[in-house]
Amino acid sequence: KQEVTQIPAALSVPEGENLVLNCSFTDSAIYNLQWFRQDPGKGLTSLLLIQSSQREQTSGRLNASLDKSSGRSTLYIAASQPGDSATYLCAAHNFNKFYFGSGTKLNVKP
Amino acid sequence: DTGVSQDPRHKITKRGQNVTFRCDPISEHNRLYWYRQTLGQGPEFLTYFQNEAQLEKSRLLSDRFSAERPKGSFSTLEIQRTEQGDSAMYLCASSPASSYNEQFFGPGTRLTVL
Numbered sequence: 001k002q003e004v005t006q007i008p009a010a011l012s013v014p015e016g017e018n019l020v021l022n023c024s025f026t027d028s029a030i031y032n033l034q035w036f037r038q039d040p041g042k043g044l045t046s047l048l049l050i051q052s053s054q055r056e057q058t059s060g061r062l063n064a065s066l067d068k069s070s071g072r073s074t075l076y077i078a079a080s081q082p083g084d085s086a087t088y089l090c091a092a093h094n095f096n097k098f099y100f101g102s103g104t105k106l107n108v109k110p
Numbered sequence: 111d112t113g114v115s116q117d118p119r120h121k122i123t124k125r126g127q128n129v130t131f132r133c134d135p136i137s138e139h140n141r142l143y144w145y146r147q148t149l150g151q152g153p154e155f156l157t158y159f160q161n162e163a164q165l166e167k168s169r170l171l172s173d174r175f176s177a178e179r180p181k182g183s184f185s186t187l188e189i190q191r192t193e194q195g196d197s198a199m200y201l202c203a204s205s206p207a208s209s210y211n212e213q214f215f216g217p218g219t220r221l222t223v224l
Binding site for chain 2: 100101
């Protein structure tokens with residue numbers, strides 16, 4: 001069974017810092033890896049989707065990388081803003097199911 | 111395209127009661143997934159449908175849980191004889207046939223069992 005781990009569980013940074021969130025998975029036979037944002041009490045908003053054949057995807061200040069062989073993905077957030085405060089979840093897609101990590105709770109201080 | 115919708119958004123019930131949640135996927139999305147999320151954890155897979163067929167169920171889905179998607183459009187998730195341990199956020203997601211790789215989530219239904 002796929003196991004997904006996210007480190008750190010929580011992160012607090014001052015506004016303007018660049019930061020990296022980590023996601024690791026045990027089964028490298030994934031179709032893709034998806035990063036989501038979740039605000040308190042809300043559903044999940046898709047941020048980036050990386051296909052298994054890709055190494056990275058970029059959207060605005062966000063860049064996600066994927067290294068299947070080592071079972072790792074990172075989400076890089078440039079020039080963080082208070083509005084980025086949320087929980088960030090990664091999900092590995094295996095055999096028609098998506099396996100989620102427990103998330104990294106990010107707080108960006110003004 | 112109005113996105114995935116779920117109803118109700120919040121449900122408070124007493125232990126032992128039955129509850130039913132509804133999910134309306136994005137139009138033309140033929141895959142529909144149900145997840146459960148408890149505080150501080152990521153969503154856990156419960157079940158998924160391709161059109162009206164329920165293709166897989168998690169062991170988390172006990173006999174008290176049943177899901178349907180009768181016409182391949184909206185889906186319902188029913189919990190019978192609710193227990194306090196059922197308190198969680200229930201999330202629905204859908205995927206288009208053109209890209210089963212990507213999921214689009216609804217806002218969730220928050221269930222509290224007293």
